[in-house]
Amino acid sequence: MSLQILLVEDDLHLQRQIAGQLAGFGHEVQVAGDGTEALSLVGRHAFDVVILDWMLPSVDGITVLRELRAEGMDMPVLMLTALGHTMDKVEGLEAGADDYVVKPVDPLELNARLQALMRARKVSERPANTIAAGDIVISPSRMAAWRGDQPLNLSQTEFKLLLELVRDAGTVLTRAMLIERVWGRDFVTTTNIVDAHIRQLRVKLLQYGEDPIGTVRGIGYVLQV
Structure with missing residues (x-):
């Protein structure tokens, strides 16, 4: 399944690496280097899923996530975190994240998690009154x-x-x-x-x-x- 992905990551080396790996799986990837740019892109484009780094300049990942959910945007969001602490993961999930991956990112695991998120979202989005x-x-x-x-x-x-x-x-x-x-x-x-x-x-x-x-x-x- 080819996806339209927004990757929000301020580390340019990691940003290029992950974007290239995702493109290798057949996905179309747009990138943002900070939270402000991410919010602007989401407002102008339709993405299937957002991969969102926790630690971002200007506006951090959790704030971006909360703003997305407050605006009613319900696309799946997968958080990237280098912290690895249970409370940080819980905070992300409670803010509206659908899943998380701890850095360094394994591309096969990342792609598998994205596909699983989309499959789960399609099932949950189909109400009975259609x-x-x-x-x-x-x-x-x-x-x-x-x-x-x-x-x-x-x-x-x-x-x-x-x-x-x-x-x-x-x-x-x-x-x-x-x-x-x-x-x-x-x-x-x-x-x-x-x-x-x-x-x-x-x-x-x-x-x-x-x-x-x-x-x-x-x-x-x-x-x-």
Whole structure:
């Protein structure tokens, strides 16, 4: 399983070493050298998992972790620590870390722990009240969606559009119907707002398979199952 990883480590030698090892397992890795940069990157990119060093300049790892959780970001976080003391590990787990690895890092163990975190997260994220069409699964109560085993990082509007398409999979929904359901009955627009958001939604769905949204020219869209 290839992952989008944020590695937060201020030791440049160790940062390059770990990033290179993870890339060797097929992962895409972005790096940050301090907590401030890490928080900025997380706000602008969708990561599957964060590898977070405990000791960082300016903003330490525990503070970064607490801010991520306070902002509602629930991606798995694996802490790197050179301390090895039980209370430090407990503090990290209580702050919202999913796992930890003590330095020096064994690349095989690190990759195995990352894969285990993702498998566990996929199981726990799938609540009972989901609806599905083809390989797309949606949880309306959690505003979460997946394609296959991959979580989709959707905006609120993209999620609402996909939800309507999944609910009426195989049925053509006109642009007027989608505007009423997603933006509201009183919403007035002279722009191609539906087409623009469908394009954005398609880009995200195409990451994990073929385009499932059919266009009915001059009318609207249909989720093909």
